[in-house]
Amino acid sequence: MTDTTIEQATAAASGAAATEQFRSKQRAGTTDVDTKRVDTLVSDLLSATHEIIRRHKVTYAEYDALKSWLIRVGEDGEWPLFLDVWVEHVVEEVANENREGSKGTIEGPYYVPDSPRLPAEATLPMRDGEQGTALLFQGQVRSVDGTGLAGATIEMWHADNDGLYSQFAPGLPEWNLRGTVVADDQGDFKIHTVEPAPYQIPTDGSCGRLIAAAGWHAWRPAHLHLKVSAPGHQLITTQLYFKGGEHVVDDIASAVKPELILDPSPVAEGTGREVTYDFVLDKA
Template identity: 60%
Template sequence: MTEVASPTAAGSGASATKTFQERAKAGAATDRARVNAIASDALAALRDVIRKHGVTYDEYNAFKAWMIRVGADGEWPLFLDVFLEHEVEDVASASREGTAGSIEGPYYVEGAPEFGSAGPLPMRADEPGVRLKFFGQVRSVGGQPIAGAEVDFWQADDAGLYSQFAPGIPEWNLRGRFSTDAEGKYAIDTLHPAPYQIPTDGATGALISAAGWHAWRPAHLHVKVSAPGHQLITTQLYFNGGEHVKDDIASAVKDALILDPTPADGGGEQVRYDFVLDPA
């Protein structure tokens, strides 16, 4: 088994912040009325919390110190993606008929290696874990197969660590982009990921500890599926009976996204999952 050092909150946070900033360089268009409405309501909600709980100056100053630490640790992507993104995703996908979405999380990296419609993900020669054959078809909501759809796939390893966010793991380990064949089919050889704790030695972990929460996410596969003329779907897929499926710290699990693998010929597991894309 390959020995890999555990990521620190600061190291993982810095990587997540850098990745997010590079993707967000262009910035988003802002509507002054929308900014006013959203910011005003958010601040009003916080003021209501202060009044409801009778927040003291000591608690207020502890909150300020904690917010400063979140920034110093580079953990805003982690904190926001764990505790708020699932609500944004629910709003964004409320009108979709196709595959249910889920959060992207802080560990996505653009530009993964491209493969054909089938094959193994990049992995170390001694990569530990139970092998998993993940396959299926991409269709439109009308049921037509979509050829040439991109299936952008990434996941944690058997230790719950992500390449490019934990030290000592090859750059594109367990990351890859696949293109569906003429029948809209894809097949990915990978491994069953592990549940993992989000980094707890930084500001986010301090809040979790102070509140008496747990910091675990269930084992999951990340997928972005896209095709011309269709809406991009970003989702996560979980495993039936897996630890923390029912109490995910990120509140991102949906029943429609739970997989039920079966034994595969030659060992390991296999599971089919079909993606259905809404029109653009």
């Protein structure tokens, strides 16, 4: 991949793509709204904001800076990025607090549905000579009672060796490092791919200005994204990280959990690494 491609992966382009993906998902979903629930949540949000203003004696200059920044977030199309990085991990925590099976974490802004369907042992679509350490990711999908789930689907997507996602950065094939693997009759699967790299969230837009103003870093650790599902069971959305990887302990999105850290080992023959990780799904 060329430096030009990396430079062109701007916050504006990434934000526009993430916003359109979110709008597509909303158009396909329900629009029913419980007015009492909206009243409760918005009233509490405003009350918390008022308390912050009083507690910290917010000045008009700071208030105007906030208004300007909020306007720019919308203009830059970065609301999906902002919410997914700094808010979604708590929504996920609450939504899944009663699960008995595998741990989940945030979806993030870079999911695209309907990736190519692949057999139980498959290689994710990738370019010839795709850079990165070869990785065999294998395991079983089963129910909480231990039953292997035949035909379970494992959607996987992840960044490349430059930290870029297909459909969110120019120059990448449409489905690069994205696929939906269908497990075998026992729920077993084997996915051949390459290890992703850590990456910075885009910093040339409004989220980057917030990060700079607060003195934070903008890095996410290397991770695999997955959505795992089977008939009669709850879908799990998760990310898996790599033991000892950069920023596993200080992920800007606060999405890392101990149960989600992989520890791959060298393959017995050839080059690359392999790891086994099973998914346990709750009944619907």
